[in-house]
Structure formats: C-alpha cells, structure tokens
Amino acid sequence: MIPVLSAFFFVGQRCSRHVANSFRTAILTVPDAQNCSVTKPLIRSLSNWASTFGYAGEPAASSGTRHAVGLFGRPELTRPEDWQRLADETEDRCDMLLAEVLDTAPEDGVEVVALIDEMSDQLCRTYDAAECCRNVHSDPRWRAAAGKVCVQLGEYISRVNHHEGMYQRLSGALAAYESSLAALEKRETPRLGPRQLAGWCRESVMVAHKLKQDMEQAGVHLSSESHRARVAELAAANGHFGAAFNTALTDPSKVGRVRIALGRSASLEPSNVAALMVSEPDEQVRKKIYMAAGKSPACNQHLLEDMVATRWELARVQGYPSYAALRMAGGSLARTPGAVVAFLEQLAADVRPMAEQELQALRRLKAASSDPSPSGATIHAWDVEYYAARARQLLITSQPSAVLRYTVVPSVLTGIRHLLWRVFRMEWRISEAAPGEGWAPGVLRCEVEHPELGPLGVVYLDLGDRPGKYPTAVTFPITCGREVPPTRGGGGRQLPVMALLASASGTCPTTGKPAMSYRELRVLLHELGHCCHNLLSRTKYQHLWGTRCAQDIVEVPSHLFEYFASDPRVMAVLARDRSATAAGADGAMEDGEPLPEGLLKELVAGRSVTAALELQQQLVLSLVDQWMFGEQPPGGPYAEVNASVGTPEGTSARATTISEIWRQAVDVASSVPYVQGTSPELRVGHLTIYGGAYYGYVYARCLAAQLWRLTGLAEAPLDPVAGNLVRERLLGPGGSLEPLDLLAGLAIGRAAGTSLGSTSDPAAAAAAAATAAGATPGAVAVAARQRRLEPWQVARLRQRGLDKALASPAEGGFLQALQGGFAPRSEPYLELIRAGRGGA
Ligand SMILES: [Zn+2]
Numbered sequence: 071m072i073p074v075l076s077a078f079f080f081v082g083q084r085c086s087r088h089v090a091n092s093f094r095t096a097i098l099t100v101p102d103a104q105n106c107s108v109t110k111p112l113i114r115s116l117s118n119w120a121s122t123f124g125y126a127g128e129p130a131a132s133s134g135t136r137h138a139v140g141l142f143g144r145p146e147l148t149r150p151e152d153w154q155r156l157a158d159e160t161e162d163r164c165d166m167l168l169a170e171v172l173d174t175a176p177e178d179g180v181e182v183v184a185l186i187d188e189m190s191d192q193l194c195r196t197y198d199a200a201e202c203c204r205n206v207h208s209d210p211r212w213r214a215a216a217g218k219v220c221v222q223l224g225e226y227i228s229r230v231n232h233h234e235g236m237y238q239r240l241s242g243a244l245a246a247y248e249s250s251l252a253a254l255e256k257r258e259t260p261r262l263g264p265r266q267l268a269g270w271c272r273e274s275v276m277v278a279h280k281l282k283q284d285m286e287q288a289g290v291h292l293s294s295e296s297h298r299a300r301v302a303e304l305a306a307a308n309g310h311f312g313a314a315f316n317t318a319l320t321d322p323s324k325v326g327r328v329r330i331a332l333g334r335s336a337s338l339e340p341s342n343v344a345a346l347m348v349s350e351p352d353e354q355v356r357k358k359i360y361m362a363a364g365k366s367p368a369c370n371q372h373l374l375e376d377m378v379a380t381r382w383e384l385a386r387v388q389g390y391p392s393y394a395a396l397r398m399a400g401g402s403l404a405r406t407p408g409a410v411v412a413f414l415e416q417l418a419a420d421v422r423p424m425a426e427q428e429l430q431a432l433r434r435l436k437a438a439s440s441d442p443s444p445s446g447a448t449i450h451a452w453d454v455e456y457y458a459a460r461a462r463q464l465l466i467t468s469q470p471s472a473v474l475r476y477t478v479v480p481s482v483l484t485g486i487r488h489l490l491w492r493v494f495r496m497e498w499r500i501s502e503a504a505p506g507e508g509w510a511p512g513v514l515r516c517e518v519e520h521p522e523l524g525p526l527g528v529v530y531l532d533l534g535d536r537p538g539k540y541p542t543a544v545t546f547p548i549t550c551g552r553e554v555p556p557t558r559g560g561g562g563r564q565l566p567v568m569a570l571l572a573s574a575s576g577t578c579p580t581t582g583k584p585a586m587s588y589r590e591l592r593v594l595l596h597e598l599g600h601c602c603h604n605l606l607s608r609t610k611y612q613h614l615w616g617t618r619c620a621q622d623i624v625e626v627p628s629h630l631f632e633y634f635a636s637d638p639r640v641m642a643v644l645a646r647d648r649s650a651t652a653a654g655a656d657g658a659m660e661d662g663e664p665l666p667e668g669l670l671k672e673l674v675a676g677r678s679v680t681a682a683l684e685l686q687q688q689l690v691l692s693l694v695d696q697w698m699f700g701e702q703p704p705g706g707p708y709a710e711v712n713a714s715v716g717t718p719e720g721t722s723a724r725a726t727t728i729s730e731i732w733r734q735a736v737d738v739a740s741s742v743p744y745v746q747g748t749s750p751e752l753r754v755g756h757l758t759i760y761g762g763a764y765y766g767y768v769y770a771r772c773l774a775a776q777l778w779r780l781t782g783l784a785e786a787p788l789d790p791v792a793g794n795l796v797r798e799r800l801l802g803p804g805g806s807l808e809p810l811d812l813l814a815g816l817a818i819g820r821a822a823g824t825s826l827g828s829t830s831d832p833a834a835a836a837a838a839a840a841t842a843a844g845a846t847p848g849a850v851a852v853a854a855r856q857r858r859l860e861p862w863q864v865a866r867l868r869q870r871g872l873d874k875a876l877a878s879p880a881e882g883g884f885l886q887a888l889q890g891g892f893a894p895r896s897e898p899y900l901e902l903i904r905a906g907r908g909g910a
Pocket residue numbers: 071085086087088596600625628
C-alpha cells in the first residue's frame with residue numbers, strides 16, 4: 071500500500087502485502103488475529119463491464135459455459151466445510167514428510183532441506199489460501215471456516231517450529247556439508263561423497279541456513295528447557311500485544327470521542343481523525359481533535375510498554391543485542407541497527423532545508439487565509455494536512471473528475487497488459503473467474519505467460535467496491551512458486567497464484583463506468599510490482615520465492631513500479647480515454663485519447679507538494695521504531711529519559727519514556743515541532759507490526775529512485791532491455807541472493823551481460839557468470855554442468871559488483887557502508903523531491 075498523506079503524525083506507510091506475508095511464513099510464525107472489516111457504502115460489481123468488454127474472448131461466467139472449478143481454481147475447495155478437510159489432510163501430509171525427515175541420514179542432508187521446504191510449501195498452500203479467504207471472501211461462512219483453519223494450522227506450525235528432531239536433522243545435514251567443504255580445502259577426505267556434495271547448490275545451502283535460523287528464533291536450539299519455554303511464552307505474548315493494540319485502534323469504545331462544540335462531537339477513530347485534519351477549517355477544532363487523539367486509546371500505553379519489554383527479552387534470551395538486530399539477522403541489507411540509524415539521521419539532516427521551504431509555503435497560505443488564526447502563521451502539527459490539501463488545490467486547477475475519463479477500469483487494464491508486455495514480455499490474459507473460483511462478484515482471473523519462460527502463474531484481480539471489502543490495497547500469496555523435484559510430481563515448476571485487491575472508487579463522467587483516481591492507479595501499480603516480483607521469481611525453493619526476500623529489499627520492486635505512474639510515456643499507455651474505440655478493453659495501445667500531459671504534471675506536482683514533510687514523517691516513524699526496538703546509543707534516549715524525567719501522576723515511567731523517544735525523533739527529523747501532552751505512539755499500529763523493520767520503506771524509496779535510473783527505465787521506461795535487467799537481476803532471484811549480492815549484481819550493469827541470480831536456464835546463467843568471473847574454459851564447463859558457481863567465482867563476481875555499488879556517487883555507486891552494515895545513498899531520491907516529483 072502507498073501511504074495516505076493525512077493526519078500528519080498518525081499515518082505511517084504500510085504495505086498490506088507485507089503485513090499479510092509477515093504473518094504467514096511457514097515454519098516461522100503463528101498467525102495474527104487481525105480484524106479488518108470496514109464497511110463502505112457503495113455496492114458495485116465489475117462483473118457487468120467485465121463481460122461487456124469480453125476479456126480475452128472468454129465467454130462470460132453468467133453464460134454458464136465455464137465450469138465451476140473451486141475457490142482459487144482448486145477443485146478441493148467448493149464448500150466452506152472443505153477447509154477443515156483440507157487442513158486435516160495437510161497436517162497428515164506434513165506428518166509423513168516429517169517422518170521422512172527423521173529417517174534421512176546426515177549424508178543425504180540436502181534431501182532434508184528439500185523435505186522441509188516441501189513441508190513448508192504444503193502448509194503455505196493451505197495456510198496462505200485460508201488467510202486470503204478469511205480476509206477477502208464476501209460470504210461470512212467461508213471467512214469463518216477459513217479463520218478456524220488458520221488458527222489450527224498456526225498451532226501446527228508452532229509445534230513444527232519447536233520440533234527438536236527436525237532441527238537436529240537440519241543442523242546435522244548442514245554441518246556434514248560444511249565440514250566436507252573444510253576437509254576438501256585441507257586436502258583431506260570429506261565426509262560426503264562427490265554425488266552427495268554435488269546435490270548441494272548455493273540455494274540449498276542458503277535455505278538450510280535460513281530454515282535453521284527461523285527455527286532458532288523460535289528457541290528450539292536453546293539447551294535449557296526453561297529458556298525454551300520462556301521463548302515460547304514471550305513469542306505468544308508478543309503476538310497478543312500486537313493484536314490487542316491494533317484491535318483497540320478500530321474499537322470505537324476504546325478510541326472514544328471528543329466534544330468539539332455545543333452539541334457537536336467527533337469520533338477519534340483514525341480514519342475520521344485523518345479526514346478531519348484535512349477538511350476541518352476551524353483551527354481550534356483541529357487542535358482539540360489532535361490533542362484528544364494524541365491521548366487515545368489509553369489502553370495502548372501499557373500494551374506498547376509490555377511489547378517493548380517482551381521483545382527486548384525475547385532478543386536477549388536468544389543472544390541478540392536487540393529485537394531489531396534479531397529481525398535483521400534473518401537477512402537484510404542494513405545488517406545492523408547502527409547502519410540504519412546513521413542513515414536515517416543523515417537523511418533527516420539532508421531533507422530538512424527542503425521541508426523548511428515547504429513549511430514556509432504553508433505558512434504563507436495560512437497567513438493569507440481569510441480567517442486569521444489566533445496562533446498566527448505558525449504551522450502546528452494539526453495544520454499540516456489542512457494547508458497541504460489547500461496547496462494541492464491551488465496546484466491542481468483541473469476538476470478532480472477530469473482524470474476519471476482516462477482511468478476507466480477496462481482501459482487501465484488494457485494499458486497494463488500493454489505495459490507489462492512491452493517491458494517484461496509478460497502476457498496477461500484476463501477473463502472472468504469461473505463460478506465459485508472468485509470470492510466476490512466481478513473477480514477477474516489473469517493467466518500470465520512469458521514467451522521463453524512459459525506459463526508464470528495466475529493473479530486474481532478484485533477491483534470492485536462492496537461493503538466489508540478488505541480496507542486497503544493488498545496482494546495475498548495463495549500458492550508459492552518453486553521447482554517441483556522430479557521425485558515429487560514429475561519436475562517442472564509449481565506456478566504461483568496470488569490475489570490482488572485494489573479499488574476504483576471513481577466514476578467516469580462520460581460513461582458512468584468505474585474509474586480510478588490517480589492515487590488508486592499508483593497503488594495498483596505498487597501492488598503489481600509485488601505480483602510481478604512473485605511471477606518472475608525463478609527460485610528452486612519456495613522458501614526463497616519472490617517477496618520472501620529480505621525485509622529491506624521486499625518493497626523495492628513495488629516502489630520502482632510506482633515510478634511508471636509519473637512518466638508521461640507510460641501514462642500515455644496506461645491512462646487513455648478508449649471509450650470511442652470499437653475494440654474496447656482489448657484495443658490497440660494507441661487507441662483513443664491519452665491523458666493530457668498538462669493534467670499529469672498537475673497530478674504529479676499535487677502529490678509532491680509536501681513530499682519533504684512527508685518524508686520527515688516517515689523518518690520520525692523509522693527512528694522511533696529503531697530506538698524502541700533497536701540498539702541503544704551509549705546511554706540511549708531510554709536510559710537518559712529514565713534518569714531525567716520524573717513520573718507524572720497516573721502514568722508509568724516507561725510510557726513517559728516512549729513519548730520522550732517520540733519527542734526526540736521529532737527533534738531530529740521533523741520541522742514541525744512535537745506537541746507537548748500528546749502520545750502519538752498510541753496510534754501507530756506499524757510499531758507493533760514491524761518492530762525494527764519499518765526503515766525498509768525509506769530504504770526502498772531511495773533504492774527505487776536509484777534503480778529507476780541505473781536500469782535505464784528513467785531513460786526508456788518501455789524498453790525491454792531495461793525490463794530484462796530488472797527481471798533477471800532484481801525480480802528473478804527472489805530471496806535466493808543475499809540483498810547485498812543482489813544489488814551488487816545489479817550494479818555490474820548491463821555491460822556484463824550476465825546474471826548472478828536465477829534465469830530461465832540456471833546452467834547457462836552459471837556458465838555466463840563463471841565467464842564474467844574470469845574462469846578458465848574448463849571451470850566454466852564444470853560450473854555449467856553443476857549449475858553452480860565455485861566459491862572463488864562467486865567471491866570474484868561479488869567483489870566486482872560490490873566495488874561498483876560502493877563506488878563514489880559520481881561513478882554510479884549507490885550504496886554506502888555504514889557501521890557494520892549498508893544503506894542506500896539518498897541523493898537521487900532527494901533530487902526527485904527537489905524537482906517536485908518525489909510524491910509517495
Ligand atoms: Zn508494498
């Protein structure tokens with residue numbers, strides 16, 4: 071999801087895909103009981119126009135010519151009761167796989183990795199599908215049945231995470247492999263034979279390490295029984311605090327109301343507060359709402375305190391210096407919280423002059439307003455959104471509905487098909503879902519193919535508006551992609567399946583058809599970035615598939631896709647008034663009339679009017695997140711505050727401290743001062759969800775701005791050569807490369823003409839990479855045959871990429887080494903803000 075620029079300090083950036091994902095990594099996490107029901111007043115289905123436009127020449131579902139195929143195209147899911155049977159069968163299959171794991175000798179250890187990945191896949195295929203169903207299905211019986219199964223499988227996953235026998239087989243397998251490598255180096259006889267050694271490829275080693283680490287985060291490796299029990303207890307408590315915190319935010323009785331005038335009161339629900347901060351003209355009323363919202367819901371104070379303490383202990387018991395360090399150990403570009411904080415503080419200093427300029431413009435608006443404020447032209451926290459909206463109104467002179475002529479849903483989908491074909495050679499064939507296949511009227515089924523890679527997978531698109539629909543744009547994985555081992559299903563690839571939900575809340579003024587606002591179009595592109603990451607990922611194991619990559623890389627493709635929305639050449643493909651063309655939705659790329667460039671300029675400028683202030687807001691959230699869950703600087707804010715601040719009556723010392731952390735983050739990163747007497751942290755659900763990983767969004771913005779240039783997309787956004795580079799080096803590898811290697815691979819650039827990651831032909835990729843590393847022809851042949859690189863070849867390639875990625879900015883370097891980790895350089899992103907194109 072793209073951030074909503076509203077309610078200045080209350081709204082963070084949260085991608086729903088990421089949230090959904092983070093709760094479902096099998097062999098890792100127990101599900102969260104998130105409740106996401108928001109009612110919308112308008113019922114509108116896309117089924118009418120979908121059949122009218124006759125997607126892909128398929129007959130409409132209503133004609134009865136397509137057979138019912140089960141939910142998500144699975145014949146085993148035709149009634150809500152099927153969930154229970156499916157969950158039970160999944161557990162049975164996993165029990166059998168577990169028995170096989172326990173029967174495998176350490177010498178055949180790579181088979182242990184394959185079996186555990188298979189087990190994880192079996193669990194994900196049911197758990198992810200149920201997680202999606204319980205959130206999106208329009209029928210409450212389906213939602214309830216799927217929700218029950220999520221709880222059941224969550225408990226099963228937790229038991230598997232703590233299975234000592236499985237952990238021992240896995241660590242034994244890895245130890246046998248690693249000791250054999252060490253023996254070979256010393257010219258001694260290795261424990262594993264040549265065939266057993268050859269079974270291990272780079273990806274197998276990586277998956278083995280990650281699985282082991284995941285299990286260790288559940289405490290399975292701890293020697294003392296009491297420590298293991300304590301970790302389980304803390305993990306359960308952590309989940310509870312997060313769920314309770316977020317539930318309170320949507321509970322009207324907990325968030326409360328504020329009396330703003332005689333006979334007038336307002337609900338303090340976050341969405342209502344956000345709306346009033348933009349629209350309420352009376353400053354005193356805005357201030358009253360802001361102050362009241364800054365103290366509610368009061369119950370979140372102790373939930374947050376307890377969560378901070380729980381996570382701290384959870385990390386310490388497992389030997390990490392902080393919770394953020396524990397999260398980063400799972401694979402990250404940043405590597406250390408210190409690198410993150412240094413980066414955030416530097417960026418905060420760099421963006422401040424731009425933010426001050428934006429603030430100056432808002433001050434002028436306030437001073438010129440007809441109703442002079444008693445507080446003068448000072449911009450307070452409760453003024454920012456109000457005057458930012460006025461500034462946007464001044465910039466966008468066209469009617470808000472002007473864009474809707476060009477963003478009618480079928481026409482946008484036609485544009486997307488053209489765009490994805492031109493850039494990535496992906497062919498999207500769109501039809502209506504068969505009866506029972508979708509979860510609501512109007513769900514579309516997109517089958518995606520590539521001329522060389524073959525079928526890529528299926529994306530279900532849900533753009534309709536209806537009461538109770540999932541409240542934000544989101545991508546749910548339903549089936550992961552992976553190679554199917556020849557021994558288990560005959561080889562080939564398991565094709566991924568996803569659900570993409572977004573909205574089209576507008577109506578075309580001329581045709582009356584559903585249409586997207588500019589923001590909704592941008593959000594759709596963001597989610598498509600996640601889908602394409604998954605569709606084009608070519609990993610061997612599902613554990614490393616697509617968006618199952620590092621926490622500070624996962625948002626990079628989606629942010630890169632957002633840039634398509636500000637480029638006039640792309641928008642001329644995406645946003646066209648095709649109403650007059652007979653071909654309708656499947657028309658040619660040039661059919662109809664493109665969105666006028668002047669209007670696009672206004673829209674882009676409108677989104678960017680307070681881009682620097684908005685970045686400051688993201689920096690405050692990222693810093694608070696690091697300071698609460700990351701390493702503390704010497705004597706850190708926490709300790710200093712504890713020493714210097716007394717405990718006001720009725721509040722605890724810890725709560726004062728967290729507010730104080732917030733105040734310090736505002737001092738460092740924001741041009742709008744902190745408001746004494748408020749506790750903004752009570753309303754930021756992101757703090758509970760990310761816990762030390764929120765910085766990933768700021769990293770992604772900076773990296774995407776770099777990659778937009780580096781890949782050649784900025785120059786030619788419809789160029790398949792640039793698209794190929796993105797596909798091969800950013801999307802294809804998924805999580806199968808360490809983030810630093812992934813970015814180093816991109817930095818080698820087009821010139822090397824090779825890939826460090828997976829391609830359609832791993833043998834060819836390995837041979838090409840070996841050549842690039844300067845291998846002898848013999849070694850190249852070996853690399854090709856074994857489909858893997860020798861360690862020295864990887865090391866040399868890596869060094870070349872690293873040298874380039876870490877070169878000076880003038881030489882195209884885009885990373886910096888900071889305090890034991892890495893961060894993006896932020897110059898290109900700041901340039902975009904300076905040029906009025908940095909809206910997010
Ligand atoms: Zn996202």
